[in-house]
Amino acid sequence: MSATGxxxxxxxxxxxxxxxxxxxxxxxxxxxxxxxxxxxxxQSKDIFGSGWWTVLPHKxxxxxxxxxxPDTVDVTGSFExxxxxxxxxxxxxxxxLSDGRQLTWFGNRRTRLIKVAEQQWVGFxxxxxxxxxxxxxxxxxxxxxxxxxxxILRKGNNLGTAFLNSVAVAVPATIIxxxxxxxxAYGFAWLNFPGRKFFFTxxxxxxxxxxxIALVPILQDYTKLNLNGTFLAIWLAHTGFGLPxxxxxxxxxxSTLPRDILESAFIDGxxxxxxxxxxxxxxxxxxxASFAIFQFLWVWNDYLVALVFLGDQNRVxxxxxxxxxGEKGADWHLLTSGAFISMMLPLAVFFxxxxxxxxxxxxxSVKG
Amino acid sequence: xxxxxxxxxxxxFGKTVASNDVSLEIKDGEFMVLLGPSGCGKTTLLRCLAGLxxxxxxxxYIGDRDVTDLAPRDRKLAMVFQSYAVFxxxxxxxxxxxxxxxxxRPKDEIKRRVQEGAELLQLQDYLARYPAQLSGGQRQRxxxxxxIVMQAQVLLMDEPLSNLDALLRLQMRAELKRLHAEIKxxxxxxxxxxxxxLSLGDRIAVMKSGRIVQCDVPMNIYDDPASVxxxxxxxxxxxxxxxxVVSAEGAPQVVVGxxxxxxxxxxxxxxxxxxxQPILLGIRPENLAFASSAQRNTLRxxxxxxxxxxxxxxxxxxxxxxxxxxxxxxxQSVASGNDVWLHFDADKIRWMDAGSxxxxx
Numbered sequence: 001m002s003a004t005g006x007x008x009x010x011x012x013x014x015x016x017x018x019x020x021x022x023x024x025x026x027x028x029x030x031x032x033x034x035x036x037x038x039x040x041x042x043q044s045k046d047i048f049g050s051g052w053w054t055v056l057p058h059k060x061x062x063x064x065x066x067x068x069x070p071d072t073v074d075v076t077g078s079f080e081x082x083x084x085x086x087x088x089x090x091x092x093x094x095x096x097l098s099d100g101r102q103l104t105w106f107g108n109r110r111t112r113l114i115k116v117a118e119q120q121w122v123g124f125x126x127x128x129x130x131x132x133x134x135x136x137x138x139x140x141x142x143x144x145x146x147x148x149x150x151x152i153l154r155k156g157n158n159l160g161t162a163f164l165n166s167v168a169v170a171v172p173a174t175i176i177x178x179x180x181x182x183x184x185a186y187g188f189a190w191l192n193f194p195g196r197k198f199f200f201t202x203x204x205x206x207x208x209x210x211x212x213i214a215l216v217p218i219l220q221d222y223t224k225l226n227l228n229g230t231f232l233a234i235w236l237a238h239t240g241f242g243l244p245x246x247x248x249x250x251x252x253x254x255s256t257l258p259r260d261i262l263e264s265a266f267i268d269g270x271x272x273x274x275x276x277x278x279x280x281x282x283x284x285x286x287x288x289a290s291f292a293i294f295q296f297l298w299v300w301n302d303y304l305v306a307l308v309f310l311g312d313q314n315r316v317x318x319x320x321x322x323x324x325x326g327e328k329g330a331d332w333h334l335l336t337s338g339a340f341i342s343m344m345l346p347l348a349v350f351f352x353x354x355x356x357x358x359x360x361x362x363x364x365s366v367k368g
Numbered sequence: 369x370x371x372x373x374x375x376x377x378x379x380x381f382g383k384t385v386a387s388n389d390v391s392l393e394i395k396d397g398e399f400m401v402l403l404g405p406s407g408c409g410k411t412t413l414l415r416c417l418a419g420l421x422x423x424x425x426x427x428x429y430i431g432d433r434d435v436t437d438l439a440p441r442d443r444k445l446a447m448v449f450q451s452y453a454v455f456x457x458x459x460x461x462x463x464x465x466x467x468x469x470x471x472x473r474p475k476d477e478i479k480r481r482v483q484e485g486a487e488l489l490q491l492q493d494y495l496a497r498y499p500a501q502l503s504g505g506q507r508q509r510x511x512x513x514x515x516i517v518m519q520a521q522v523l524l525m526d527e528p529l530s531n532l533d534a535l536l537r538l539q540m541r542a543e544l545k546r547l548h549a550e551i552k553x554x555x556x557x558x559x560x561x562x563x564x565x566l567s568l569g570d571r572i573a574v575m576k577s578g579r580i581v582q583c584d585v586p587m588n589i590y591d592d593p594a595s596v597x598x599x600x601x602x603x604x605x606x607x608x609x610x611x612x613v614v615s616a617e618g619a620p621q622v623v624v625g626x627x628x629x630x631x632x633x634x635x636x637x638x639x640x641x642x643x644x645q646p647i648l649l650g651i652r653p654e655n656l657a658f659a660s661s662a663q664r665n666t667l668r669x670x671x672x673x674x675x676x677x678x679x680x681x682x683x684x685x686x687x688x689x690x691x692x693x694x695x696x697x698x699x700q701s702v703a704s705g706n707d708v709w710l711h712f713d714a715d716k717i718r719w720m721d722a723g724s725x726x727x728x729x
Contacts, residue, residue, distance in 0.1 A: 260453035268467030
């Protein structure tokens with residue numbers, strides 16, 4: 001009895017520990033994200049005036065009035081004001097009265113001005129706006145007030161077009177390598193041909209080659225082929241850089257499919273190609289989906305390859321974001337809203353495909 | 369006609385000879401069981417026939433065709449795998465129809481034949497389900513149905529029942545036998561379960577280390593094993609073996625412990641040729657019975673364990689220093705520690721060479 005009780009307590013402690021750590025990690029990741037999210041809806045002036053958390057309802061001192069000290073009061077020593085004896089130095093730091101009001105000296109000694117503030121709930125009517133998103137998406141002239149309240153007129157960042165460019169880059173750059181890699185992995189896993197192990201080793205060895213060393217040679221070749229700045233160029237580049245990992249991941253999955261299933265299809269008269277399309281592909285959906293997520297996120301977040309092969313002709317989201325930082329370093333309201341726009345599609349892709357991570361399609365094929 | 373002929377088929381994996389010049393002829397419509405312990409090469413032989421394994425030597429014929437170098441699908445056979453090998457992403461209907469679709473049959477024919485196959489295996493109500501929604505026995509039926517709708521003349525089964533629980537296995541065994549009587553396809557059935565082999569096979573080929581050691585009808589395999597290996601492999605419990613020596617003088621008799629056992633007239637000449645040599649006496653547990661006193665062909669035994677099994681009592685006994693199993697009627701009164709006389713008929717004894725283990729005829 002006591003032994004099982006002890007074990008149960010141990011389990012509870014363990015799960016509490018795990019959950020606690022998970023909660024801490026979630027908070028560590030979510031709070032800054034929330035900050036960016038809130039900031040993206042605030043006006044430039046507010047962003048520089050106060051932190052994002054001030055949009056939440058909270059108590060703070062709000063100015064209620066002021067007291068002008070008469071000239072008769074000697075402000076060099078201690079004096080009495082609103083029923084308390086205090087000095088100029090204390091008032092500079094703020095003096096709290098027994099009724100909760102706060103007195104603060106305004107300016108230098110000669111002003112003889114004391115501001116009176118009271119604690120109040122604020123933040124219910126947060127001054128939020130969608131203008132940042134409108135501004136960052138459009139390519140037309142935009143107007144906004146900067147930190148000092150000055151009206152500024154400039155061209156928008158055209159993130160809408162950049163978003164479409166990113167889609168035009170990421171979707172083919174995900175599908176093409178998966179198609180090639182699936183064929184390849186099937187061949188390596190199930191077909192017999194001379195040099196199979198040798199070629200597979202070479203493919204896996206490619207995983208250790210950093211893509212940066214290939215940038216310049218490829219760029220030179222693209223220049224000769226007149227491909228620079230085209231979408232085809234970046235599709236090919238991402239396909240090449242993504243294939244080793246794709247083949248490796250898909251090979252690992254496809255080679256674990258039950259041999260009996262393929263052999264039985266083979267006996268029933270299926271060709272190698274039919275087996276691939278009718279059995280391998282549908283059964284590999286979990287692996288295909290998980291690699292698709294990896295590749296899509298990688299391409300979507302890629303800045304280097306896009307910058308090198310697309311340049312500024314067809315700016316993708318990452319390039320456009322970098323431009324916001326570079327050209328207009330102070331425009332936090334545009335940067336944060338741009339960052340959120342760039343996050344939306346990857347999040348959608350992840351939530352759409354995540355169920356494939358958990359679902360094992362081979363369940364029930366072979367008695368386990 | 370779809371008889372099958374293996375002509376000294378050889379298959380080598382590295383240093384292991386999985387199939388050592390196996391020759392075997394199977395008649396059209398015959399149910400042939402390949403029986404042997406794991407690693408004896410029975411599955412390899414089946415896979416060579418299916419074309420999943422190439423052969424290193426010899427030829428294989430189905431009917432008059434030499435299929436040795438043909439691709440699996442050109443051999444026109446169907447195979448049921450031990451692991452069922454049903455396609456998890458297809459419904460039962462599509463699973464059964466897979467092979468027919470691959471042959472490019474018209475839709476209505478596929479539908480008709482799948483229905484027929486499903487009826488034969490009582491799967492009509494499950495056609496729309498996925499394999500994950502079926503029990504192990506139902507999945508096994510799907511696998512068999514897939515094999516038989518092809519109406520192939522040759523049906524191969526690789527330990528199809530070994531993943532089922534005992535009761536289901538019993539049930540499916542009878543069903544497979546009924547099925548074979550209905551479809552009459554030449555069937556090769558691989559198993560390591562000797563009960564399955566005895567119950568299903570028209571003939572049984574017992575294999576060991578890549579060779580067929582005996583191929584005969586089940587009762588002959590049981591009654592007249594070709595060697596100590598076959599006798600010891602078949603039967604629950606298997607055949608008992610006692611060491612003896614052929615008497616050097618007089619009429620040939622075998623001395624086992626303190627007993628002298630006289631062979632039947634038919635066995636006498638073979639024994640006479642081995643005077644003074646050691647020999648093995650093989651006897652099945654059910655062919656031993658209690659006797660009240662010492663007489664011709666009796667052995668003195670000491671009962672060690674008594675296991676009442678309902679239909680009979682299984683005794684573990686010591687006879688001349690060796691342990692044997694004896695099966696007696698359930699009403700036989702016996703207790704452990706008893707010393708008893710065991711009697712047997714001389715014609716139930718099988719004599720084996722003490723060196724090679726081969727049966728002496």
